[in-house]
Amino acid sequence: MTKFPANIQIPLATWVDELMDWILAHWGGFFDALGDILLQVLLYIEKFFLVMPWYVVLILVGLVAWRALGRWWHGLVMAALLFVIGTFGYWRLAMMTLGLVTSAVIISLTIGIPAGILMARNNLVEQLLRPFLDAMQTMPSFVYLIPALMLFGLGKVPAVFATIIYAVPPVIRLTNVGIRQVPQTVLEAAESLGSSSRQILFNVQLPLAFPSIMVGVNQTTMMALSMVVVASMIGARGLGLEVLLAINRIEVGRGFEAGLSIVFLAIIIDRITHALAARQRQFTSH
Amino acid sequence: MVVPAGRTAHEILAEGEQYTDHPLNWSGILENREELSHGSDKFLEVKELWKIFGPKAEDLLQSDLKFSSKQEILDQTGCVVGLRNVSFNVRRGEFFMLMGLSGSGKSTCIRCLLRLIEPTAGHVLVNGEDICAFDKATLMSLRRKTFGMVFQHFGLFPHYTVRDNVAYGLKVGGASRVESYEKAQKAIETVGLKGWEDYLPGSLSGGMQQRVGIARALAKDPEILLMDEPFSGLDPLIRREMQDELVELQDKLHKTIIFVTHDLHEALKLGDRIAIMRDGEIIQLGTPEDVVTSPADDYVREFVQDASPAKILTADRIKEEPSLLIYEWQGPHVVRHLLRAARRQNAFVVSKHHTLLGLVTREGIDDLIKQGAASIKEAILADVPKCEPHTIVEDLFPLATSSHFSIAVTDSAGRFLGVIHDRTILDSMISDREETNND
Ligand SMILES: Nc1ncnc2c1ncn2[C@@H]1O[C@H](COP(=O)(O)OP(=O)(O)OP(=O)(O)O)[C@@H](O)[C@H]1O
Ligand SMILES: [Mg+2]
Numbered sequence: 001m002t003k004f005p006a007n008i009q010i011p012l013a014t015w016v017d018e019l020m021d022w023i024l025a026h027w028g029g030f031f032d033a034l035g036d037i038l039l040q041v042l043l044y045i046e047k048f049f050l051v052m053p054w055y056v057v058l059i060l061v062g063l064v065a066w067r068a069l070g071r072w073w074h075g076l077v078m079a080a081l082l083f084v085i086g087t088f089g090y091w092r093l094a095m096m097t098l099g100l101v102t103s104a105v106i107i108s109l110t111i112g113i114p115a116g117i118l119m120a121r122n123n124l125v126e127q128l129l130r131p132f133l134d135a136m137q138t139m140p141s142f143v144y145l146i147p148a149l150m151l152f153g154l155g156k157v158p159a160v161f162a163t164i165i166y167a168v169p170p171v172i173r174l175t176n177v178g179i180r181q182v183p184q185t186v187l188e189a190a191e192s193l194g195s196s197s198r199q200i201l202f203n204v205q206l207p208l209a210f211p212s213i214m215v216g217v218n219q220t221t222m223m224a225l226s227m228v229v230v231a232s233m234i235g236a237r238g239l240g241l242e243v244l245l246a247i248n249r250i251e252v253g254r255g256f257e258a259g260l261s262i263v264f265l266a267i268i269i270d271r272i273t274h275a276l277a278a279r280q281r282q283f284t285s286h
Numbered sequence: 287m288v289v290p291a292g293r294t295a296h297e298i299l300a301e302g303e304q305y306t307d308h309p310l311n312w313s314g315i316l317e318n319r320e321e322l323s324h325g326s327d328k329f330l331e332v333k334e335l336w337k338i339f340g341p342k343a344e345d346l347l348q349s350d351l352k353f354s355s356k357q358e359i360l361d362q363t364g365c366v367v368g369l370r371n372v373s374f375n376v377r378r379g380e381f382f383m384l385m386g387l388s389g390s391g392k393s394t395c396i397r398c399l400l401r402l403i404e405p406t407a408g409h410v411l412v413n414g415e416d417i418c419a420f421d422k423a424t425l426m427s428l429r430r431k432t433f434g435m436v437f438q439h440f441g442l443f444p445h446y447t448v449r450d451n452v453a454y455g456l457k458v459g460g461a462s463r464v465e466s467y468e469k470a471q472k473a474i475e476t477v478g479l480k481g482w483e484d485y486l487p488g489s490l491s492g493g494m495q496q497r498v499g500i501a502r503a504l505a506k507d508p509e510i511l512l513m514d515e516p517f518s519g520l521d522p523l524i525r526r527e528m529q530d531e532l533v534e535l536q537d538k539l540h541k542t543i544i545f546v547t548h549d550l551h552e553a554l555k556l557g558d559r560i561a562i563m564r565d566g567e568i569i570q571l572g573t574p575e576d577v578v579t580s581p582a583d584d585y586v587r588e589f590v591q592d593a594s595p596a597k598i599l600t601a602d603r604i605k606e607e608p609s610l611l612i613y614e615w616q617g618p619h620v621v622r623h624l625l626r627a628a629r630r631q632n633a634f635v636v637s638k639h640h641t642l643l644g645l646v647t648r649e650g651i652d653d654l655i656k657q658g659a660a661s662i663k664e665a666i667l668a669d670v671p672k673c674e675p676h677t678i679v680e681d682l683f684p685l686a687t688s689s690h691f692s693i694a695v696t697d698s699a700g701r702f703l704g705v706i707h708d709r710t711i712l713d714s715m716i717s718d719r720e721e722t723n724n725d
Pocket of ligand 1: 340366367386387388389390391392394
């Protein structure tokens with residue numbers, strides 16, 4: 001009796017296959033177009049990172065970090081980390097990863113911030129979206145690879161797609177929270193002065209939600225970075241793939257270098273976006 | 287049937303029977319008459335306003351259940367009665383107080399006036415126009431032009447400087463940057479915040495933040511100012527100062543002000559008329575005198591009992607040094623000059639031993655000068671309101687109302703000790719209460 005009876009079975013796999021077939025038959029055009037858009041954005045942004053001379057990137061990162069973190073030597077440290085990645089021989093791969101992350105983040109924000117706004121202004125939308133967001137947060141990241149793979153096959157596009165799906169919840173959630181946290185009296189005052197609801201959104205709600213949104217941007221970016229590494233399993237090139245290859249070939253030293261490069265990228269991105277978020281919080285904390 | 291004032295029964299009968307079938311028409315006639323006779327009485331009209339919080343508010347209004355008590359309605363339907371059949375009129379330029387304990391519906395009422403809360407039933411008429419019938423755009427322009435509102439918790443925009451806060455209402459109304467900053471600057475100076483334009487509200491004290499709130503409401507020069515417990519969050523000293531300044535401001539600007547408070551002393555000090563609310567209803571509406579002297583019921587009486595400092599305070603405690611005192615030997619020209627310099631219409635006159643002789647007025651002195659008299663003796667009016675140091679403040683009320691001069695305080699020998707202005711009487715009651723509260 002150790003065997004599960006073979007005649008009791010749910011043919012879920014067949015159903016899913018059929019569903020995918022159906023989707024591709026009826027929505028194929030839509031996903032083709034979607035994939036095309038993603039690819040264009042991706043290529044464009046990747047090119048931006050790849051075309052720039054390495055020292056220009058170094059200087060830019062250093063300057064941005066200096067402005068964001070407020071001390072010149074912070075900028076220097078961030079540029080140095082990037083320089084070390086270059087010395088490992090991973091400059092090009094790092095720029096690819098950066099391109100992938102940046103595209104995924106940009107698309108996530110263009111979807112996530114409006115979705116968060118909608119969610120904040122409409123209780124029904126919030127009730128509908130919330131369970132999805134909760135569920136998405138509890139799922140392990142590689143689960144998102146499956147639908148991406150099924151819809152787009154192997155390559156960069158499914159990688160970006162999976163990354164977006166994985167990374168978009170925090171910015172939606174924190175945009176929503178930020179807007180809902182704006183004190184009622186401030187909204188009432190704006191309304192009593194004759195603001196339209198659009199004026200209230202842009203003059204009051206979004207500026208006051210900005211720190212919260214920036215925290216969302218920070219989290220979304222970090223999640224995108226971690227996902228890009230995982231997405232190398234379905235064809236994202238860059239540092240993640242390097243780690244994956246090293247693991248497969250049991251090349252510890254190479255894996256260590258690639259892994260360290262990812263950590264350095266993470267530190268740079270996290271410190272900069274974090275600082276931007278914290279800086280805006282000062283005057284709204286009252 | 288009640289016969290309307292100003293019409294004889296004969297006239298009414300002559301007009302035929304049609305009105306008797308339609309009682310509503312009666313009210314129509316009555317209103318028209320009133321509007322003709324004193325139109326400014328009804329600058330702002332609130333008519334049978336209801337607000338019921340809860341999902342089935344409209345159904346509730348259709349049923350007889352609406353006549354039940356607030357608690358019964360809550361128990362049976364889960365709806366909260368915010369306002370129950372509230373009606374009142376506010377005159378142009380009036381300082382109208384809404385007073386009541388917490389939860390009595392004051393905030394709900396004042397918010398219904400510009401539809402920050404949508405009334406469930408009833409009408410709000412501004413200048414004869416029913417704003418409850420306004421569409422969104424009209425309502426918005428009404429809020430931009432006609433109303434200004436000040437909130438208990440200020441409701442300032444924390445991310446804007448003082449200047450941008452004040453200019454906000456003008457900007458959303460479509461005014462240019464230059465114009466809105468210009469008007470904002472004027473409003474900022476009106477409330478005495480010059481020099482603070484570039485600060486963020488978070489760095490100002492509570493009193494100053496509320497000044498910003500007032501400036502923001504005043505910037506667009508609205509006809510009606512709504513103030514929802516604007517001074518409740520401030521400490522007593524600042525509160526009194528702000529009250530005094532508001533009185534001064536109102537003397538200059540002549541706005542129509544609707545002011546919510548739960549503090550009777552504030553109401554007595556500021557209001558031309560006071561409406562007292564309980565459980566969403568207005569249970570008494572009258573002048574401060576009416577409310578103090580004939581409370582409508584126990585609820586109001588309880589309120590008014592707080593006003594007891596009038597029974598304890600003596601004239602001695604609240605008397606002041608006069609800003610100008612005339613000596614009997616001073617000549618008419620000198621006195622005229624002194625009165626002018628001190629910007630006073632009248633002043634008390636004393637003898638060498640500081641005995642009160644009476645009071646001289648500017649007109650009296652001017653007449654003397656025309657007649658060419660050399661002494662002011664003839665111009666002294668001996669019959670002035672007087673009291674002794676131990677007179678209690680309550681007994682000063684009739685004195686203060688019987689004469690438009692201030693009250694002189696004299697000792698038993700008739701020596702002049704000080705003066706009590708009408709305003710001081712109310713002020714003193716308030717300050718005394720605050721002092722005892724602070725102990
Ligand atoms: N949004 C709302 N939903 C349900 N009930 C409400 C709402 N707003 C007010 N109420 C209820 O309406 C009644 C009147 O409230 P309101 O805020 O007008 O009182 P108030 O006189 O201003 O009191 P306070 O002095 O505390 O400000 C209260 O019973 C309150 O619980
Ligand atoms: Mg209130």
